[in-house]
Amino acid sequence: MIGVILILICALFFPGIIVFVKSRVTGRKGPGFFQPMKDIWRLLKKGNVYSKTSTIIFRLASPVYFASVIMAMLLLPMGDSPGIISFRGDFIFFAYALSLGKFFMIIGAMDTGSSFEGMGASREALYSMLIEPAFFILMASFGMLTGYSSFYEIYNSLYFDSSLTIFTGLLAVYVLIQIVMIENSRMPYDDPKTHLELTMVHEVMVLDNSGFDLGIIQFTSALKFVVFGSLMANFFITPEMPLWLSILVFIAVQIFFAALVGLLESFRARHKLRDNNQAILTLTPISILVFFSILLIITNQF
């Protein structure tokens, strides 16, 4: 329960921190911490403009997308306490629930009958297909290391005590950061600030969303950052930590992560669109590297 509350609170701050870092790095004063949330709140109260072509699918898409991330959030452990729903193999449910959300976003975009949104939908479908193996291999490798297959048990029995385990942990964090950048269509895979529909991925899919729907889509994006951020934060939280310390670590990791995203977005140019496939596919070999180094740990007890 405490994990869910923490994630929700962090999600409120997350986009603000990114914007803050980005504006400071580029030498601007920038808007306040809460500006993104204020924008979302204003959107939520606004009326909707629906396309005449769209149907019930379009109206269902963004709520399902939001629900999928909430569902994923409920599965996450927080330090010593398991997620609200926790069972063997829950990371499979985690990934598939997120996929369901994406499925609905894709068909929601196609529902408008727009050529631009079809473009984004097709790209989103391809990218989410290409990253999925990386996430599964990563989680399964840690499952193999610990002998468990639920988030809570895996994280609870995970120790980073030798150089090799720290190395695998770093690789895993790298892969997770890349995954969340793709899931949220951020730099270097997609530029949320671009103005050209032809090269957008996620933004072009939501061109026709407005009001409440657009609001929850933007909040979902923030929530997704924090959900994946807490997957990383749990690497640093050990079961022996007292509660206050683990909360502190959790928040620190989230702030660090948000700042990192801000820095990344300030200093990196986006990939050429056609290079994205290759870049995303590279994550799978990296997670296979994690698998093999864990294999080394198990067999030789480094």
Place this chain on the structure above:
Amino acid sequence: MVILVFILCSFLLFIVPNKLKPYFNILLIVALVAWSSFYAIQVLLSGVSFSEILPVTFWGHSIELIIDPLSAFFICVINFTVLTGSLFSIEYMKMYGHKSSIELSIHYFSFFILHLSMILVTMIHQGIAFLVVWELMAVSSFMLVIFENEKCSVLRAGINYLIQMHIGALFLISAFILLHLKTGSFDFEALKLYFSQNVNIPIFLLFFVGFGIKAGFMPFHTWLPHAHPAAPTHVSAVMSGVMIKLGIYGILRVTMFLQADLLWIGVVVLLISLLSGVGGVACAIIQHDLKKLLAYHSIENIGIIGIGMGIGIIGIALQFPVVAFLGFAGCLLHVLNHSLFKSLLFYGSGIVYMKTHTRNIEYLGGLIKKIPLTALLFLIASLAICGLPPFNGFVSEFLIYNGIIDGLAGQEIWIKVLMLISLAGLVLIGGLAIFCFTKAFSVVFLGNSRKSDISFITEAKWYTTAPLVIIALCILFIGLFPQIAILPVSFVVNSQFANIMTSPEAYGNLPLIQNVGIAGMVFIGIILLILVLRMVITRHAPKEYADTWGCAYNGRIVNGQYTASSFAENFSTIAQPILNQKTNYKPIDREDIFPKQRGFETESEDMVEQKIYSKFIRSVNWIFSKMAIIQTGNTQHYILYAFLMIILLLILTVLTII
């Protein structure tokens, strides 16, 4: 005796007037369903196998009908799909009002015989009688495939199917002959004796190829993408939903008796299944023909079923009862699940075909506004086939995933690597399936119609959609209450594989699967909560309706919409080496000041069919054409051959060689 009555009754189909034929057919099928389900459910409930010796002898053997838990499970799956298929056919067959009475009679007769033979296949364990009903199944389904025989492509597909089925039968016959040579018996049960005394792999491979051609594993799948689009929809639903599963049944039946070399057999099954899974769905993505797309998905799902089976066999070999249980349970549950969502998808595509008279998805679009119920059903089935929660496809894939993850705890490194490969393969299959079904669903049902006029289209009749709704409810039920659905499956696994697997641990997985259902319910709850929340928050906010945003272009975009080809374009470019897609397009030249009308066309050919089978057949034909030189058709030459032969014989006799 009952079977004889059924066969005699089915001949009445030829006398019944045309209008009553579908109803009489349903009557027969309901009777057969009632009769066979009665015993099957009894077996599943009581756990005691049913057997009855028929009062006829065949080839010197009496025929025994045996319903053990495995057959009982398959009988239930068959009965459900055939029943919904026959109900669906009432409205669908009205499209063929121009067909003659005899053609219709043969169609309904074959449909019933197909049902009967499928049930008998699961009941008969005696080899020769088994081959006879197996053959009956192939022939009756062939008759069903060539129903629209005025089309040349249908006949070609049908003959292709018939020939491939007989190649499969050839493998089965040789396997049974081998069995008979060593043990003196044709029964499946004799395999136990055979496997304990001889090398296991060769005869297993013979059976695997024979049954695998029926099931449609990847290198042997080439009949599927041709036969399914050719057949009427309810036939493709039955063929894809249950008939190909009998191949799986056969392999499971043989696997039950395996004694040695299990590890290698498991690895072979697993690798072939991975190939079928990934290959099937990759080919599916680039199809424009809705039914061909679904046919390739059958190959994919057979792959998933096979992955479960492979994991199960490896689990037995490595003495991992939990892995074995999860693998086989996932395999069997996926057999059931696939029969549900695949038949639903085929019925959905059938309604689309019935209403628009095209299967080419590039011409479709916007159908959800005209046939919302069909669209909803198709969406549920699409979500289920992608293995997304909270639908049934997820449950069986979840079992297999858990089997793989438990298998990662294996001792040897290469087992771990193998499990990793299967994990990655299964994930990739899931991702590709999502790609494919977002495409198929949105291109057919969403947006605006691309070519055809859909203004006159209406929803199908209630008696057509009613069975479809029931299937959709079953899909949701298994997804939300997997702990109930897994009961018969775990019973079958534990009773059939008891000789190698006695583990109370395996039952410990039941609460595990319950969680999936609970999580699914929570998921639905959250979605409803958000919808309610939106209603409450935006109740005063204004709602407006406007045209789709088109970058300042105001108007309905029809030809500018993304098509199936353009949606799949980014995938087909990276997967070109395995897909072999051909594009017909002439780009605009620099000199083309006033370009003329252009066309763009893509076509895909099956890589395996193209590179392996066609090449092989061409080279065989080439050899035969070379050998045909001596056959001139000239009588004098043949007399000359006879003369030469006599001289040869004379010389040989003189030299006392013969």
